[in-house]
Amino acid sequence: MGSTKHPKDESIPFGAALKKEFPFDPQFRNLNHGSFGAAPRAVLAKLREYRDRADAVPDIFLRYEYPRKLDESRAAIAELVNAPLDTVVFVPNATTGVNVVLRNLVWDADGKDEIISFSVIYGACGKTVDYAIDSGRGLVSRRSIEIEYPLEDDEIVDAFRRAVETSRSQGKRPKIAIYDTVVSQPGVRFPFEELTKLCRELGVLSLIDGAQGIGMLPLDLSALDPDFFVSNCHKWLHVPRACAFFYVPFRNQHLITSTLPTSHGYQSQGVSRPNPLPQDGTKPAFVNNFEFVGTLDNAPYLTVKDALAWRQNVLGGEQRIIEYLWTLAKEGGKKVADILGTHVLENKKGTLTNNAMVNIFLPIKTSPDTAAPSLASDGQIVIPLQDANKAVTWMLSKLMDEYKTFIPINGHAGRWYVRLSAQVYLDTEDFEWAGHVLKGLCDRVGKNEYTE
Structure with missing residues (x-):
């Protein structure tokens, strides 16, 4: 691949010339970026700045400065994916987002609810479905759609429609469907746009595992309008591990009452417990809930805006x-x-x-x-x-x-x-x-x- 021109007519060659921007071992060729990603030195330097500030003034930073900086990264992501600011929060990875959704949903007492997924579901997310089934005390079951490539997109969409129809004909209720933007293994594009439209048409909640998503696909969540969407920033957006954005539209935020693990933002219906952290009354409960989930190293979340700036200023957008x-x-x-x-x-x-x-x-x-x-x-x-x-x-x-x-x-x-x-x-x-x-x-x- 040859060099291309920056909008400002500065030559920014992609390829070998950019390797020096990353902290790779000189002998190592990173041909598997899709598993763990890689962050450039410039963004890693910002990560160290945030960590150093947290160590210098822990209470001041973690209680007061961190939420403001977190909002800056939320705003940067929201603009990139065309989503309202207060529909976007951060979690450590896509699997966490899938867990948050499945552990918050309430299954109907009649035991007819079903989770629909595909055989190419990411292993950890498949096991999250297994856990939901195993811990659901018979209230929810699974329906898996077998996929064998190569397939055309419309064949996958048709298979999903048939699965929903079959579920209902058997007296079941297909409550939520889980599917990818890009399947992990094999690494192929999934027809998530068409499936999301079909979920709306059929009255099934859509949970999109976009682990392989932001940074390698153009995303417009306002146009896509999924019920839940999660995507790893540390894979393709040049953000340090571990960081993913989690999108929940306003209509569904009442369904997500707890973070993983449950932390200070949880509001019980039966018991009132104080939240020791500063509260911003202008933010929805959903945003406040995910702002602090225990004492973790969430500095990677703060680097999202820095990674996006680097991608724009150094790589050309x-x-x-x-x-x-x-x-x-x-x-x-x-x-x-x-x-x-x-x-x-x-x-x-x-x-x-x-x-x-x-x-x-x-x-x-x-x-x-x-x-x-x-x-x-x-x-x-x-x-x-x-x-x-x-x-x-x-x-x-x-x-x-x-x-x-x-x-x-x-x-x-x-x-x-x-x-x-x-x-x-x-x-x-x-x-x-x-x-x-x-x-x-x-x-x-x-x-x-x-x-x-």
Whole structure:
């Protein structure tokens, strides 16, 4: 990828030239930005400033200065996603937001409520659904929609409509649906806009897990109008870990009575307990509730406005960043697939790769009928099914120990694939390098090195 011009005609090259802005080990290539993100040195310096101020004058900062600075970051996020200021608060991560919603909802005593999700739900969120079922004393059940890629968006939307219709035909009540903006594994764009419209049409609450969202997708929450939305800022917005914004429109804030854990902002219906923290009577109870959730290091929340300023002033703004990420993921993924002799996971309309991650199939498959690695007629390496975990573990260890990188290797619909993340400090050379490294490791698997 070549350099592009800043709006002020200053040349700000994306790619290798930007790596110095991040505190990476010089030998490390961060090709898995989608898991833990990365913050630039400039934003990390602001993080240290906030922490130092908290240590210098703890009470003054935490009780009085922190809420004002938190409001500045809330305002910055609200403007970016086009949401009213007092519909946006912060939580540590997207999984926390999902937990907050499911632990606050009240299930009907008739036991007919259902939680609808998809088989590609993020693991921790899937387990949160499990917990809601297990702790619900029979008041709520689950309905999972099986997804096997590649699929067209309308097929997913149709499957959701059928699931709701089936639920109701069986005497159930589909109360809330959980779905992604971009699925984590495989890293593909999900039709969340269409699903949100359908949820409104069908009278189902929408809970969008946008863990892979802000910073790599354009978001307009006023237009989208979900019932609940949470997105990690530390993944794609260059904010230090751990930070996510949590959006709840005014119409639903009465449903979210407790933070996680419950803290000073909770207002019981039966007992009155004092709140020892300063209260701003101009803010909704929802905002006051999430302002202080125990004594935690919430300094990353304060850096959101700084990260957005850095992205605007140094990188040229959100549109330029997103365009680069999507283009790099698409072009880089194709180069990796060409090197491996495979293809990118994509559908006919090309919507799955409309994000900053790309999934490329490996030239490896497993078979229960083979006793040792062999080469199939289509050129694929075939290994014994029982060796799958051992081979993947071996490949990951070699990626880390020999090549100083990490690339997720997973399976979907019987195929092995890798997920690569595009980012402003990477370019197509990084993807080509990854392709050759993966090709070499696949060849070594074919030679049975993973059993040595």
